[in-house]
Amino acid sequence: MAVVDFIVNNILTQASITIALVAMVGLLLQKKPGGEVASGTFKTMLGFLVLAAGSSIIVSTLSYFGEIFSEGFGTQGIVPSIEAINGQAMNDLGLGNEIALTFLAIFLVNIILARFTRWKYIFLTGQALLWMATMTTIFGFYGGLRGFPLILLGGIIGGVFAVAMPAIAQPFVRKITGSDDIALGHFCTIGYVFTAGVSKLVGNKSQSTEDIKFPKGLAFLQDTYLAVGAIMIPLFMVTAAFAGPEFTSQYSDDLNYIVHAFLQGVQFVVGVYVLLSGVRLLLAEIVPAFRGIALKLVPDAKPALDAPVLFPYAPTAVTLGFISTTVGTVIAMILLPFVGLPVLLPGMLTNFFAGGTAGIFGNAVGGIRGTIISGIAHGIFITVLPALLVPIFNDMEFINTTATDVDTVTAALLYEWIINPLISLFN
Amino acid sequence: MIKILMVCGAGLGSSFAMEMAVESVVKEIGLDASLDHTDISSASGVQADIVIAANNFEDQVKRYGMNSHLIFLNNLIDKKEIKEKLVPVLEENNYI
Numbered sequence: 001m002a003v004v005d006f007i008v009n010n011i012l013t014q015a016s017i018t019i020a021l022v023a024m025v026g027l028l029l030q031k032k033p034g035g036e037v038a039s040g041t042f043k044t045m046l047g048f049l050v051l052a053a054g055s056s057i058i059v060s061t062l063s064y065f066g067e068i069f070s071e072g073f074g075t076q077g078i079v080p081s082i083e084a085i086n087g088q089a090m091n092d093l094g095l096g097n098e099i100a101l102t103f104l105a106i107f108l109v110n111i112i113l114a115r116f117t118r119w120k121y122i123f124l125t126g127q128a129l130l131w132m133a134t135m136t137t138i139f140g141f142y143g144g145l146r147g148f149p150l151i152l153l154g155g156i157i158g159g160v161f162a163v164a165m166p167a168i169a170q171p172f173v174r175k176i177t178g179s180d181d182i183a184l185g186h187f188c189t190i191g192y193v194f195t196a197g198v199s200k201l202v203g204n205k206s207q208s209t210e211d212i213k214f215p216k217g218l219a220f221l222q223d224t225y226l227a228v229g230a231i232m233i234p235l236f237m238v239t240a241a242f243a244g245p246e247f248t249s250q251y252s253d254d255l256n257y258i259v260h261a262f263l264q265g266v267q268f269v270v271g272v273y274v275l276l277s278g279v280r281l282l283l284a285e286i287v288p289a290f291r292g293i294a295l296k297l298v299p300d301a302k303p304a305l306d307a308p309v310l311f312p313y314a315p316t317a318v319t320l321g322f323i324s325t326t327v328g329t330v331i332a333m334i335l336l337p338f339v340g341l342p343v344l345l346p347g348m349l350t351n352f353f354a355g356g357t358a359g360i361f362g363n364a365v366g367g368i369r370g371t372i373i374s375g376i377a378h379g380i381f382i383t384v385l386p387a388l389l390v391p392i393f394n395d396m397e398f399i400n401t402t403a404t405d406v407d408t409v410t411a412a413l414l415y416e417w418i419i420n421p422l423i424s425l426f427n
Numbered sequence: 428m429i430k431i432l433m434v435c436g437a438g439l440g441s442s443f444a445m446e447m448a449v450e451s452v453v454k455e456i457g458l459d460a461s462l463d464h465t466d467i468s469s470a471s472g473v474q475a476d477i478v479i480a481a482n483n484f485e486d487q488v489k490r491y492g493m494n495s496h497l498i499f500l501n502n503l504i505d506k507k508e509i510k511e512k513l514v515p516v517l518e519e520n521n522y523i
Contacts, residue, residue: 125440182504186440222487224436225468273468280439280464288447306440308481309503315483352436 015096016052020045022100023285030289040285047281048096054275055087059399061268064251065236066400068261072242075337076400079268080347080386082408083275084401085393086134093396095137102133102154107290109159114298122294123162125185125306126283127276128405132158132187135408136415142392143420144427153419157411165189165407166304172196175364176313185304187407188354191382195358196365199374203366209317209359212368218319221352228348229269231326235345236265272349307357314360320368321359321375326351328379332387335380341387346379350404354382385409392416429460429522432475432495434488438466441503445479448504452513455506458523467491477516479509496520 011017023044027037062079069077090096106129114120123129136154145153166183169192173184184192221227240248240261252260295301311318329346337343358378362371386402386409393402403409431449435442442464453460465473467484471491480488482499489497498512517523 124444126443127439177502182502220487222436222484223467225466276437276439276466280443283439283443287443291447303444303504305444305504308435308441309444311441311483312481312501312503318483349437 013094013097015090015094015100016045016048018097019048019100019282022104026289027285030292043281044285047278047284048090049278050281051087051275051278052091054271054273054278055084055091057267057271057274058084058087059092059271061264061271062400064264065239065268067251068243068248069239069343071247072239072244073343075343076390076394077239077343077345078387078390078400078402079345080383080402080404081272081349082131082134082404083272083279083349085138085398085403086131087275088398088401089134089138093138093141095134095141098137098141098150098154099130099133101151102137102158103130105151105155106133106158106162107294109155110162111294111297113159113163114294114301117163119163119167120298120301121163121166121183121185121304122291122298122301123166123185123304124287124291125187125304126287126290127279128185128187128306128408129158129162130279130283131403131405131408132161132411135403135412138396139392139412139415139420142396143415143423145423157414161187161407161411162304166302168193172361172364173310176310176360180302182309183302183304184307184310184357186307186353186357187405188307188350188357188382189407190410191354191378191406192358192361194381195374195378196361197374198377199362199366199370201366202373203362203368203370205365205367205370207367207369208314209320209363209368209371210314212316214316214319221319221322224349224352225269225273227322227352228272229266231346231348232268233262233265236261236268307353310357310360314363317359317363317371318356319359320371321357321362321378322352322355324372324375325355325358325379325382328376328381329383330379331376332380332383336383336387341384342390344383344387344390344402346383347386347404350382351379354405355379382406385413388413389416429458429477429517430475431460431462431477431479432470432473433462433464434467434470434478434480434484435464436466436484438464438469441481442466445481445500445503448506449479449509449513452506452509456510456514456517456523458517476520476522477513479513 248257
């Protein structure tokens with residue numbers, strides 16, 4: 001018994017080890033050679049721990065930023081980052097095992113739905129599924145679910161989203177790509193459909209964004225981490241200036257407080273970079289295995305892929321969508337406190353990917369004018385929804401952050417507004 | 428062994444999708460290659476023989492002046508396009 005106890009208490013509670021073991025079983029089932037099994041298992045574990053390291057960097061800069069923002073502006077300034085939410089849920093809340101198992105459950109439900117319904121989509125964007133698993137786990141946990149029911153329900157809800165979101169995006173994707181080969185697997189789809197709706201109302205399809213020439217100087221916005229830094233670093237510096245040297249000296253010691261804020265801003269980008277490198281390692285074995293199994297079981301499956309597969313079809317719309325979405329998030333940041341919601345800073349990572357894709361959707365139905373106006377509306381939309389979750393994240397002691405990616409936020413609101421009240425009814 | 432690197436904005440989703448498409452092309456033509464994917468910022472630090480990216484990243488990838496053969500795609504998972512653009516580069520450099 002002592003051995004079993006030891007395994008249960010010291011090994012299976014360590015999510016990095018459980019996930020590595022799951023990867024190992026998967027690799028063995030695929031009858032991979034011994035060397036590949038060993039390297040794949042190790043890389044998966046490495047990925048989880050790199051993710052955790054990135055998370056702790058983000059948390060330390062975010063807690064600094066939270067303090068100086070409250071001091072400088074007298075209100076809470078939330079940085080939306082699904083990466084930070086995932087990292088904290090996995091590590092600080094100890095939900096790593098549940099998230100990993102939900103992630104696998106979503107795969108299973110996705111395959112079953114694709115096999116037996118007419119939605120033949122296989123959702124291959126691993127990180128998006130990881131964010132979805134994170135959110136269903138956090139909110140199910142918050143509603144009182146534990147263990148198997150928590151994972152099962154998360155798997156079902158995530159699995160339904162994994163086929164439903166590509167399905168609602170497909171009419172637009174067909175229009176954008178001119179074919180039915182690609183499907184979109186990105187959990188910001190409700191925002192894209194919203195954008196397309198607005199763009200249809202206000203736009204004029206005859207003038208496409210792709211007919212205009214964009215200044216070359218803006219090309220750096222294509223470089224994700226550069227774009228994140230370009231906003232976050234000045235934001236940290238301005239906030240520190242408002243908080244003043246006296247307050248900030250407790251963090252900056254002998255270093256000039258603005259220089260310190262500058263370095264903290266860079267540190268935030270570093271944290272995101274490290275965390276996403278961890279995610280890359282973590283997914284390297286799992287996604288191809290899932291794809292292999294899914295395509296075997298669902299021969300006529302359509303792989304749903306990450307948003308940037310659409311970028312080559314309308315690169316100018318991507319940049320325009322990114323800029324107009326960012327403008328929308330800034331407008332929302334200023335307006336939210338007036339309706340009693342917390343201040344949400346622009347989440348640059350999601351502005352980049354979701355904003356860019358929203359631009360393509362906006363352009364497809366409403367041309368230049370549609371892209372600009374619907375992009376601004378999109379920015380407001382993707383700021384308001386996560387703002388509604390802030391009280392819960394605060395309550396669960398997440399450090400100064402909220403989720404991004406509106407489909408995962410919608411799933412969370414589904415828990416909060418419908419599922420959790422039902423659960424408490426039966427308890 | 429020839430090393431082919433797929434590149435996209437965050438180095439997570441679309442470069443990975445590209446990698447899986449390139450993998451089946453590489454298998455089809457019987458090439459022994461090592462494949463990987465990463466983000467633009469990291470790509471310049473990786474020694475690869477061939478770098479493949481979406482055409483919208485062309486300016487960014489070129490700016491880093493990487494010492495690799497560059498291929499840009501319109502449809503990231505179109506095996507026909509990948510083959511059409513990859514095979515000439517492979518032949519030119521005597522990889523096949």
